[in-house]
Every structure is written in structure tokens, then in C-alpha cells.
Amino acid sequence: MDCIFCKIVKGEIPCFKVYENDKVLAFADINPINPGHTLIIPKAHAENLYEISDEDLTAVALASKLVIQGIKDALDPIGVACLQLNGKGANQVVMHYHLHLIPRGKDDPELPVSGWELKPGDMKAIEETAKKISSVIKQ
Numbered sequence: 030m031d032c033i034f035c036k037i038v039k040g041e042i043p044c045f046k047v048y049e050n051d052k053v054l055a056f057a058d059i060n061p062i063n064p065g066h067t068l069i070i071p072k073a074h075a076e077n078l079y080e081i082s083d084e085d086l087t088a089v090a091l092a093s094k095l096v097i098q099g100i101k102d103a104l105d106p107i108g109v110a111c112l113q114l115n116g117k118g119a120n121q122v123v124m125h126y127h128l129h130l131i132p133r134g135k136d137d138p139e140l141p142v143s144g145w146e147l148k149p150g151d152m153k154a155i156e157e158t159a160k161k162i163s164s165v166i167k168q
């Protein structure tokens with residue numbers, strides 16, 4: 030499989046490593062939105078949230094606590110966005126699960142995706158859509 034993040038895990042492509050354990054790798058995004066923009070990935074290939082195993086998802090979540098604390102201690106940001114895209118329609122470009130940790134420094138502009146306008150929706154439609162999703166969730 031031709032997956033750039035699998036190649037990073039195997040050491041075939043270099044990265045600026047931030048953190049690693051047996052299940053996950055965190056490294057610097059090479060097109061950073063802001064300094065400190067970091068990606069956390071499972072070492073085992075999974076395309077996105079639909080596919081990732083519970084065990085790897087847990088490992089990514091736990092690693093995100095360590096890495097966000099590192100970002101806070103090292104860079105003193107005013108906020109950090111955790112962003113994860115699923116599918117090309119959501120602008121997922123690399124099809125190997127990755128969680129973005131994107132710090133915002135005090136002089137940085139507002140982070141993309143984090144500043145949408147709050148416009149009240151149609152409560153009936155919101156309720157119907159919530160019920161539609163809820164009714165098909167499999168435990």
C-alpha cells in the first residue's frame with residue numbers, strides 16, 4: 030500500500046518526531062498552520078475514524094494528552110485545536126488516521142474551523158436528524 034504515513038512509521042520517509050510509543054507516533058506537520066502543529070497517528074494503518082481499532086484510538090487519545098501538555102509547556106499557546114478529518118469531502122488528504130494538534134500563539138490569527146458563527150438551527154430538523162443518527166447507532 031502506498032501510504033505516506035505508513036512510510037514514516039517504517040522510517041522510509043523522515044519526520045520530525047515529537048513522541049512515540051509502541052502504538053502511536055507524533056510528528057511535526059510540514060505545512061504547519063502555526064508553529065508546533067503536530068500530528069498523532071496510529072502505527073497500524075487505518076484510514077480514518079470509521080476504521081481505527083478501539084485500542085489504537087485509545088492510544089492516540091492518551092498520547093494527545095501528553096503531546097498537548099508538551100505543546101503547552103514548550104510554546105505557551107493561548108489555545109490548541111484538536112482536529113481530525115474523515116473522508117475526502119471533509120478535506121482529508123492523507124488517508125491514514127491522524128489527529129491534528131494545532132496551537133494558536135497569542136499573535137496568531139484565529140484557527141480555521143474553530144470560529145464558526147452560531148446561528149440557531151431549525152429545532153424540529155435538529156431533533157429529527159439526532160433521532161435518525163441515534164436509531165442506527167450499534168453498540
Ligand code: AMP
Nearest residue numbers: 033044057058059060114120121122123
Ligand atoms: P488532512 O488529511 O487534510 O487532515 O491533512 C494532512 C496533513 O498531513 C496536512 O496538514 C499535511 O501538511 C500533512 N503532511 C503530509 N505529508 C506530510 C509529511 N511527510 N510529514 C508531515 N506532515 C505531512
Ligand code: ZN
Nearest residue numbers: 032035074125
Ligand atoms: Zn498508512
